[in-house]
Amino acid sequence: MIKIGIVGGTGYTGVELLRLLATHPEAHVEIITSRSEEGVRVADMYPNLRGHYDDLAFSVPDTAALGRCDVVFFATPHGVAHALAAELLATGTRIIDLSADFRLRDADVWAKWYGQPHGAPELLGEAVYGLPEVNREAIRGARLIAVPGCYPTSVQLGLIPLLEAGLARTDNLIADCKSGVSGAGRGAKVSSLFGETTESMKAYGVAGHRHLPEISQGLQRAAGAEVGLTFVPHLTPMIRGIHSTLYAQVPDHSVDLQKLFAERYANEPFVDVMPAGSHPETRSVRGANVCRLAVHRPQGGDLVVVLSVIDNLVKGASGQAIQNMNIALGLDERMGLAHPALMP
Numbered sequence: 001m002i003k004i005g006i007v008g009g010t011g012y013t014g015v016e017l018l019r020l021l022a023t024h025p026e027a028h029v030e031i032i033t034s035r036s037e038e039g040v041r042v043a044d045m046y047p048n049l050r051g052h053y054d055d056l057a058f059s060v061p062d063t064a065a066l067g068r069c070d071v072v073f074f075a076t077p078h079g080v081a082h083a084l085a086a087e088l089l090a091t092g093t094r095i096i097d098l099s100a101d102f103r104l105r106d107a108d109v110w111a112k113w114y115g116q117p118h119g120a121p122e123l124l125g126e127a128v129y130g131l132p133e134v135n136r137e138a139i140r141g142a143r144l145i146a147v148p149g150c151y152p153t154s155v156q157l158g159l160i161p162l163l164e165a166g167l168a169r170t171d172n173l174i175a176d177c178k179s180g181v182s183g184a185g186r187g188a189k190v191s192s193l194f195g196e197t198t199e200s201m202k203a204y205g206v207a208g209h210r211h212l213p214e215i216s217q218g219l220q221r222a223a224g225a226e227v228g229l230t231f232v233p234h235l236t237p238m239i240r241g242i243h244s245t246l247y248a249q250v251p252d253h254s255v256d257l258q259k260l261f262a263e264r265y266a267n268e269p270f271v272d273v274m275p276a277g278s279h280p281e282t283r284s285v286r287g288a289n290v291c292r293l294a295v296h297r298p299q300g301g302d303l304v305v306v307l308s309v310i311d312n313l314v315k316g317a318s319g320q321a322i323q324n325m326n327i328a329l330g331l332d333e334r335m336g337l338a339h340p341a342l343m344p
């Protein structure tokens with residue numbers, strides 16, 4: 001069995017890791033940390049996990065104990081993995097980081113967007129960006145994996161077929177994205193209150209959101225050129241899910257876009273290109289490690305619209321993290337992740 005440690009077990013992505021790993025045939029969670037809930041049994045805090053982790057309790061992070069695990073997931077705010085990664089890697093432990101600590105290649109760009117110096121620039125050369133659909137070979141055997149952000153996963157999967165094929169104009173891409181409230185984490189905040197988020201919707205971060213450089217980095221890699229991207233995230237009254245409506249100018253009408261997308265993702269177990277004319281719904285990916293896509297060319301014009309939906313906590317975080325673990329360890333990529341979504 002693979003010995004697993006999870007740092008940050010009381011957040012939404014931490015408990016989602018527990019839910020998914022409960023049915024993973026090769027994984028055994030040995031350590032789950034929380035500084036605020038030390039000693040509390042996991043099954044007492046999370047009744048949905050009763051019958052699974054009955055002997056497991058939260059403990060404070062202990063680097064020596066984590067270093068005895070085969071894989072440590074960081075489900076923590078940014079900066080935490082920076083502080084512990086080097087020591088853990090030295091013990092031979094693999095790190096799968098759900099935070100943004102190792103997603104950007106450039107430490108100065110990271111510092112600008114995260115408002116603090118990068119805490120481990122010496123590890124950036126080793127860090128692998130864990131989007132399997134573009135980086136599978138590098139993930140195999142990797143010791144330090146940066147799991148992509150939720151918005152970046154949905155936007156990149158939707159636009160890369162057009163960019164890799166050189167079909168989309170790169171100077172005016174638009175990503176109009178809606179997220180459920182769990183994307184903001186489990187910490188108490190006025191902006192996440194039921195009374196603030198129900199029966200209302202709002203944009204935020206229009207002037208610049210920290211996912212902009214991450215998305216741009218991935219799109220530039222796909223396009224082989226600089227990209228101009230407008231990214232507008234929105235908070236919507238749902239718990240889970242991201243719906244991205246993506247706009248790209250595609251002046252070449254000779255290519256069958258439905259076929260292009262279907263072929264690009266033909267061998268991808270967790271990307272579903274829906275039939276022409278589809279409108280994927282967030283509920284159809286709820287709880288599942290899948291991105292559903294639909295490509296449209298309204299009224300036969302130059303503007304192409306791609307619809308992309310994921311569950312922010314699964315393909316946008318914890319499911320993708322486990323997908324990365326499976327690939328890194330040479331397991332079947334689908335192990336523990338094959339279940340369908342909760343809703344039609």
Ligand SMILES: NC(=O)C1=CN([C@@H]2O[C@H](COP(=O)(O)OP(=O)(O)OC[C@H]3O[C@@H](n4cnc5c(N)ncnc54)[C@H](OP(=O)(O)O)[C@@H]3O)[C@@H](O)[C@H]2O)C=CC1
Nearest residue numbers: 008009010011012013034035036075076099183185186317
């Ligand atoms: N929510 C989402 O949809 C997504 C989140 N992410 C990223 O994943 C990470 C976790 O997100 P999420 O689960 O929402 O976060 P939460 O805020 O819900 O949980 C954070 C967890 O980290 C622990 N923690 C906080 N500070 C420290 C610290 N200094 N040292 C050790 N543990 C700490 C907390 O427990 P305690 O304080 O008790 O120790 C808690 O368990 C973040 O970086 C987030 O940006 C990525 C993709 C999607």
Ligand SMILES: CC(=O)N[C@@H](CCC(=O)OP(=O)(O)O)C(=O)O
Nearest residue numbers: 099100149150179180181183184
């Ligand atoms: C709705 C909401 O607040 N979403 C978060 C992004 C989700 C997230 O956790 O960001 P990472 O993937 O980079 O960790 C935000 O806009 O900051």
